[in-house]
Amino acid sequence: MSNALLDKIVQYWDRQPCNINHSVSEVGTEQFFNENSEKRYFVEPHLKDLAQFHLYAGKRVLEIGCGLGADATEFAKHGAEYVGIDLSGESIALSKKRFEVFGLEGQFIQASGDDNLSHLGKFDLVYSCGVLHHYPAIDRVIDNIHGLTVDGGELKFLVYARNSWKYAMIQKGLDQYEAQAGCPYAKAYTKEEIYQLLEGKFQVGRIRQAHCFMYNVSKYKQGIYELEPWFEAMSEEMRQAVREYLGWHLLVKATKI
Secondary structure: OOHHHHHHHHHHHHHOOOOOOOOOOOOOOHHHHHHHHHHHHHHOOHHHHHHOHHHHOOOEEEEEOOOOOHHHHHHHHOOOEEEEEEOOHHHHHHHHHHHHHHOOOOEEEEOOOOOOOHHHOOEEEEEEEOOHHHOOOHHHHHHHHHHHEEEEEEEEEEEEEOOOHHHHHHHOOOOOOOOOOOOOOOOEEOHHHHHHHHOOOEEEEEEEEEOOOOEOHHHHHOOOOOEOHHHHOOOHHHHHHHHHHHOOEEEEEEEEO
16 A cells, blocks of 8 residues: 555545534534434444443453544443554544543554554454445455454454445445545445455454435434435335345454464
């Protein structure tokens, strides 16, 4: 991967850290962070199922791509020994601020997932939510994660799904990867590609598909959850089928071999 592309990725996420517009309150305040988390887990409840924060009390957790620290907060509140890394200096600063606001213990480092992180020791869980698909050298990151995970330790991550409603819309020019335009790199994966990526390093325990954003975007930005008319016309059973079989997120749980 070229330094120029890496610089573009960093600049992109520094301009608008992920989910920073999930609150209209002053950035960095307790209200901002609370509203940010509330909106995140309301729209994407499957994230809690992926992370299972309560299982990691007293265990070491490394998050690759901590963003604004929403999941970091949950791991720390549930008693994990938490370390988070992110390429974005803005994201690291806001995550540190979040922990200060809530009086939580944790460590945040501006770094890449394929940097030498051996000085951090080994982890019971390496977790990455919506990040790895934005990094071109994902194979090197997986190699790195393997070395950072204890024997029998866990890897949990979320990447974008190619066989999805949203990817079809992107291919037709009707949608884009992120809320902020101009994302310098993103890739959507098939389940088969995930198995290939982890082969020989991690045993996949579960891959499932979830999440299709069904709300009117302009109303959503105002805090109003109004379904787009084509989703409103569906029964809830049909909407759930879209989430399960055409969802934008692939949730992966695996164990180190």
